[in-house]
Amino acid sequence: MSAEIGTGRPVGPDLQTEDPVRMDPHVTAAEALAVFQRKLPDALAEVQAVHHPFWWAALDVRTRGLFRRSASGPVQRMDVLVNALSGRGMIADFTPRGATAGSSEWSSLIGEQSGPVPTRDEAERTARSLARAKVVKTVKLGMGIEIAPAGGLRGVLKPNWIVSGGNAKHEATILVDGLDGSHYIVRVDKVGRS
Amino acid sequence: MFGLPTATVVIIVGIPAIWVIYTLVFVFLSRGWKAEDMAEDQALARTANGADGRDGGAASAKGNGGAA
Amino acid sequence: MNIETWFLVIYFLAMAGIGVWTLKIGSKGSEGYLLGGRSLGAAVTALRLQSSSMSGYMFLGAGSLAYTKGYFSLWYAMGDIGGGVLNLSILGRRMRKLSQILGSLTSIEYLEHRYPSKWIRAIAAPVALFCIFFYVMSQFIAGGRGLEMVTGIPYAWALLIAVGVIVFYTFLGGYLAVAYTDFVQAIIMLIGMVWILIGCLQAVGGWTAGNETVGQINPNLLTMWGPDGIESVQWGVIVGAVLVFSIGYMGWPHVNVSHMAMKRPSVARRASLYATGFNLLFIPAPYIVGIMALILLPTLDNPELAVFEVADTVLPNFAVGIVMAGIMAAIMSTADALLLQSGTIASQDLFQRFFKKDMSDQQSVWVSRFTVLVLAIIGYFVAVNDPPAVAEVVIFSTTVLGAAFVPVYIAAAWWKKANVPGAIWSMIAGTVSSVVWQLTGLVDVTGVDPMGVGIVCSTLALILVSLATQRSHPVPAHVLEAMKETDKIGAIPAHMLTGQNDSLAGQVPKDV
Numbered sequence: 138m139s140a141e142i143g144t145g146r147p148v149g150p151d152l153q154t155e156d157p158v159r160m161d162p163h164v165t166a167a168e169a170l171a172v173f174q175r176k177l178p179d180a181l182a183e184v185q186a187v188h189h190p191f192w193w194a195a196l197d198v199r200t201r202g203l204f205r206r207s208a209s210g211p212v213q214r215m216d217v218l219v220n221a222l223s224g225r226g227m228i229a230d231f232t233p234r235g236a237t238a239g240s241s242e243w244s245s246l247i248g249e250q251s252g253p254v255p256t257r258d259e260a261e262r263t264a265r266s267l268a269r270a271k272v273v274k275t276v277k278l279g280m281g282i283e284i285a286p287a288g289g290l291r292g293v294l295k296p297n298w299i300v301s302g303g304n305a306k307h308e309a310t311i312l313v314d315g316l317d318g319s320h321y322i323v324r325v326d327k328v329g330r331s
Numbered sequence: 332m333f334g335l336p337t338a339t340v341v342i343i344v345g346i347p348a349i350w351v352i353y354t355l356v357f358v359f360l361s362r363g364w365k366a367e368d369m370a371e372d373q374a375l376a377r378t379a380n381g382a383d384g385r386d387g388g389a390a391s392a393k394g395n396g397g398a399a
Numbered sequence: 400m401n402i403e404t405w406f407l408v409i410y411f412l413a414m415a416g417i418g419v420w421t422l423k424i425g426s427k428g429s430e431g432y433l434l435g436g437r438s439l440g441a442a443v444t445a446l447r448l449q450s451s452s453m454s455g456y457m458f459l460g461a462g463s464l465a466y467t468k469g470y471f472s473l474w475y476a477m478g479d480i481g482g483g484v485l486n487l488s489i490l491g492r493r494m495r496k497l498s499q500i501l502g503s504l505t506s507i508e509y510l511e512h513r514y515p516s517k518w519i520r521a522i523a524a525p526v527a528l529f530c531i532f533f534y535v536m537s538q539f540i541a542g543g544r545g546l547e548m549v550t551g552i553p554y555a556w557a558l559l560i561a562v563g564v565i566v567f568y569t570f571l572g573g574y575l576a577v578a579y580t581d582f583v584q585a586i587i588m589l590i591g592m593v594w595i596l597i598g599c600l601q602a603v604g605g606w607t608a609g610n611e612t613v614g615q616i617n618p619n620l621l622t623m624w625g626p627d628g629i630e631s632v633q634w635g636v637i638v639g640a641v642l643v644f645s646i647g648y649m650g651w652p653h654v655n656v657s658h659m660a661m662k663r664p665s666v667a668r669r670a671s672l673y674a675t676g677f678n679l680l681f682i683p684a685p686y687i688v689g690i691m692a693l694i695l696l697p698t699l700d701n702p703e704l705a706v707f708e709v710a711d712t713v714l715p716n717f718a719v720g721i722v723m724a725g726i727m728a729a730i731m732s733t734a735d736a737l738l739l740q741s742g743t744i745a746s747q748d749l750f751q752r753f754f755k756k757d758m759s760d761q762q763s764v765w766v767s768r769f770t771v772l773v774l775a776i777i778g779y780f781v782a783v784n785d786p787p788a789v790a791e792v793v794i795f796s797t798t799v800l801g802a803a804f805v806p807v808y809i810a811a812a813w814w815k816k817a818n819v820p821g822a823i824w825s826m827i828a829g830t831v832s833s834v835v836w837q838l839t840g841l842v843d844v845t846g847v848d849p850m851g852v853g854i855v856c857s858t859l860a861l862i863l864v865s866l867a868t869q870r871s872h873p874v875p876a877h878v879l880e881a882m883k884e885t886d887k888i889g890a891i892p893a894h895m896l897t898g899q900n901d902s903l904a905g906q907v908p909k910d911v
Contacts, residue, residue, distance in 0.1 A: 189906040223905035249909045297906055312907050321903035334610030335621050339470050342477070342623050346641075347679055350481035354675040357488040357668070363888055364492060364665035370890035 151257055152221075152247050157292030159188065159238035162315030169298035169313040172320050177309055182302025186315075188294035190221040190246045192257070193233055194264035195287045198272055217264035218293060221247055224255035226267040231316075233293045243292045261290055303328060403549045406720030410728060411564060441669035444661050446585035448483055448654055448670070449677055455534075455541035455730050457592070457685050460790030462705035465689025469613065469620025472689070474637050475794075476682045478645035483674025486648045487658075491667030493812035493885050494658040500881040506652040506659065507748050513811040514822040515875060517752070522826050524748040526803050527652045530796040531741050536778045537789040538734035539565070540703075542727060543782065548707045549723050555783050561731065562782075566775045568735045569742075570768065584733075587725040589681050594722055595706065596684040598713035599691050606687075612694045620690070639848020643794055647801030647850060649808055653740045703789055741774055742767035795837060802829035802853025806861045814865075815882050818872045821865030829857030 166184045173182050198213045216233065219226040247254060255263070265284055272282050296315030303309060310323040332340050464472035494509070503509035507527060511520045542565065543558030550557065603609035614621050624632040648654055661667065685706050692705040695712055699705060711719055746766035755762070781787075803826045810817035810825075833853030836842060842849060 187908050189908070220905045225905050251909075295906070297903075299908065312903055314903055314906075319903065321907070323907050334607040334614065335470070339621060339623050343470070343473055343683070346477040347480050347683075350484060350675060351679070353481065353488075354484045354671050357484060357671055361488075361492075361665070361668050364668060367492075367888045367890065368663050368665050 152244070152254065153240055154243055154290070154292035155240060156237045157190070157240065157243040157294055158193070158233050158235045159242075159294040160233055160235040160296055160316070162186070162296035162298070164298065164313060164315050164318045166298060168318060169300055169315075172313050172318060173300040173302065173309070173311055176311065176320075176322070177302075177304050177307055180302050180304040180307075180309075182300050185299045185301075187297050187299050188242075188246065189297055190243060191218040191293045191295050192221050192255075192260040192264070193218055193291045193293040194261060195232075195291075196264065196268050197285045197287045198268060199283045199285070200272070214287065215268045217267055218295070219255065219260040219263045221260065221292070222250045222254055224259060224263060226260075226263040228267060233295075235294075238294055240292075243294070246294070257290055261286070299323075401551075402716050403720040403723055406717075406724045407546075407549055407727060410724035441666045442582065442673050444657055444666055445483060445487075445670035445673035446582045446677060448486065448657050448674060449585055449681075453588070453681075453733075455538040455733060455789060456793040457588070457681070458706050458726055458730065459541045459544060459703040460537070460788070460793055461682075461685035462689035462692065462707075462709075463702040463788065464790050465686040466692050466699065466702040466705040468625055469617070469690055469693075470623055471620075471625040473683065473686050474623065474640035475644055476686050478641035478643060479682050480675070480678040481645045482648040483678055484671040485645055486654070487667045487671040487674060490649055490655060490808060490812060491658050491661070491670070492664040494655060494808070495661050495664045495667070497812055497881055497885045498659045500884060501878070503659070505743070505748065506656040507744065509659065510807060510811065510822070513878060514807070514817070514819045515878070516819040516823070518823050519819065519826075520748055520752060522823060523652070523804070524744050524752075526826065526830055527800070528741055528744050528749070530800045531653065531737055531744070532774055532778070533792050533796040535734055535737045535741065535774060536782055536787075537792045538730055538737065539775075539778050539782045540786050540789055540792075541730045542734065544701075544704060545707055545723060545727050545730065548704060548711065549719075549727075558779060558783050561727075562775055562779045565731050565734045565738065566771065568731060569738045569771055584729045585677065588729045589677065591722040591725045591729075592681055592684045592688075594718065595710045595714065596688055598718075599688050599695070599709050602713040603691050603694050609691050609694060613690060616693055616697075620693070633846035635845065635847035635851060636842070639798075639850040642848070642854070643797055643801065643850045646805055646854065647797045650801040650804030651797070652800075652804065653737065655808060738771050738774065739767075742771045745770035798837070798848075798850045798853060799830055799833050801850055802833035802857050804829070805854060806858045810861055810865075812882075812885065815874060815879055816865050816869060817861060818865050818868060818874050820868045820872050821861045821863075824864040825857040825861035828860035829853045832856040 166186070169184050170182060174180050194217045196215045196217060198215055214232075216229045216231070217226055218229050218233075265286075268284055269282060272284075298313040298315055299310065300313055301308075301310040306328055307325055308328055309325040312321045312323055314320065461472070461475070464475065497513065498509045501509065501512040503512045507520055507523050510523055511517070539558065539562055542561030543554055546552065546557035546561050547554045552560070600606055600609065603612065610621060617626055619626050619628045622629065623637075658667070661670070688709050689702075689705045692699065692709050696705070696708050699708060707723070710722055714722060750766050806825050806829070807817070807822045810822070830853075833849040833856075836847075836849040836852045841847075841852075
């Protein structure tokens with residue numbers, strides 16, 4: 138199902154992960170095609186499944202009152218995904234689930250990147266600072282915040298669709314998020330020019 | 332009236348009356364905004380089924396400047 | 400201790416109890432907070448808009464203006480009544496929607512996203528912090544004065560206690576951080592104020608009789624032209640008085656943030672009804688009480704105490720206790736909310752954004768706490784040594800905020816050509832012109848209000864600089880697209896929220 142074949146250089150042990158989770162797309166290929174056709178009416182296009190590597194940090198967030206030393210109250214779980222290639226983080230409101238993928242698939246996706254990729258430590262830091270930024274914005278000033286990782290960093294392969302094709306006027310390639318159906322236009326060309 | 336000069340009464344009754352009219356006109360003219368509620372409800376229902384992390388995820392990723 | 404003091408103590412303890420209690424259940428509900436976000440309904444939005452900006456001024460400033468200037472002071476009320484609806488109708492829906500598309504969580508961050516440049520935040524955050532500090536100080540003074548009157552302790556000690564309680568509440572985490580207590584606070588303020596008004600009108604024998612008695616003191620007090628009569632009226636000042644609390648509101652970053660928290664963009668509609676209704680009942684009351692104080696308390700030393708002293712004179716003892724306690728709670732909670740806001744601006748919008756990006760959890764909270772403490776200490780010493788008039792402080796800071804921010808907030812939602820240089824120069828021109836106008840005394844020389852001057856300067860700067868720099872600094876495509884989407888009525892399409900923004904761009908495979 139996944140189309141990418143590793144062509145990159147080997148990755149260091151620091152960037153390998155044992156059993157990355159390969160998520161299944163919520164958005165079907167037909168829906169991805171429909172997204173494309175909304176942008177380019179009557180377009181013919183080809184849909185290709187791809188996966189993108191993310192570091193997944195599950196964090197336990199605890200708040201405590203000003204006068205209490207120990208943390209109290211319920212623990213709140215936050216799942217933060219950090220793009221393993223760009224280092225950009227986002228807070229997910231789902232817990233990644235899916236089949237276990239081979240670690241070679243993960244390594245080859247990471248190895249594709251020619252430039253520097255974030256290290257494990259950087260990814261973990263990003264995840265924590267993102268979780269903290271989110272909590273601090275809503276928490277009361279007197280509260281302390283404790284963020285503890287629940288388990289180690291894992292790999293997640295997030296599904297996306299690459300749709301390319303065109304109609305009489307334009308040719309385009311877009312990336313459709315395999316989870317929420319949002320899209321990003323990778324390229325648009327007018328037909329007839331080169 | 333009320334032991335006040337007419338100009339005072341006109342101003343302190345008239346200007347609030349203008350604001351009341353402004354409010355009513357605004358509420359009237361914006362009656363179409365309900366369509367947005369319904370559209371948002373539908374969008375919300377869809378995403379709830381899809382279990383995606385779009386809203387929080389995208390917003391926080393940007394709010395944090397991406398961090399790295 | 401007299402009966403009023405007992406009420407006050409009980410009230411403070413009850414509030415502290417609620418604070419501790421909400422701290423406990425608050426952590427239970429924090430998931431809703433973290434991920435639910437934009438969830439406020441119409442009544443809460445409307446009353447929060449009012450209560451987060453009014454209490455100290457209304458109880459001290461408004462009464463003092465009325466006591467010294469008579470019905471002339473109602474010009475401020477005339478603008479103020481429309482402030483809420485103006486803000487909601489012009490900014491409400493658009494700011495809610497645009498901020499959601501752009502992914503902004505604070506109102507200063509929203510400006511930076513709409514005008515993408517770090518200079519926007521570097522200028523907006525200090526100006527906002529500075530003005531909010533002044534507003535906090537006016538709350539301190541109000542709290543101290545109120546406590547002084549109720550308990551009879553000297554002002555310096557009363558102020559110390561008031562500031563201490565405010566800081567304590569802020570550190571406790573405040574039941575106030577929860578938006579709906581602002582709502583409760585607004586209702587308490589309204590009931591207290593209406594109660595005082597009714598008692599006051601009964602004491603002077605009704606409104607008409609009261610006006611007639613005031614007219615015997617000085618007939619000009621009954622006119623809208625000031626105590627010196629129509630010959631010496633300054634039209635520029637009147638225009639400024641109407642503008643300051645109607646348009647000026649749109650420049651308050653901490654008021655505008657409540658637009659972003661609305662559950663639905665269309666909440667603005669119903670909220671405008673509540674806002675106007677609340678304002679009609681509440682806003683004229685302290686001014687009228689202040690005017691009637693001329694009869695009830697002709698020899699008042701400090702006109703700022705007009706409303707409090709009238710309450711003390713006309714209400715039965717138990718009622719004074721209840722009303723004053725409610726009012727004090729309102730003042731303190733406004734102060735505490737504003738202090739919290741300044742702490743957030745200092746730690747999030749300034750410190751973390753510009754000095755230390757990888758601040759740890761603890762550091763961030765400590766920066767906030769430190770800011771709150773420093774502001775409280777400075778505020779205390781200014782307020783105790785040389786307390787400025789509350790009305791002046793509030794009008795001044797609203798003027799500066801209005802002049803600096805009103806054009807950029809309105810253009811952010813409405814004018815697609817407003818760009819980064821335009822916004823930067825608009826904020827600078829508005830701040831500098833209104834401060835200079837005020838400090839150099841040009842107000843008295845020209846009879847023109849700094850608000851008018853500031854708004855004209857900042858609007859002109861925004862328009863001229865934006866147009867002149869369209870080519871060199873075009874508005875980015877994603878902002879334009881977000882604004883086009885905001886023009887439409889309807890749900891935000893999924894691709895607007897993330898698609899064209901960066902988050903998916905980082906997931907494009909190499910070989911595509």
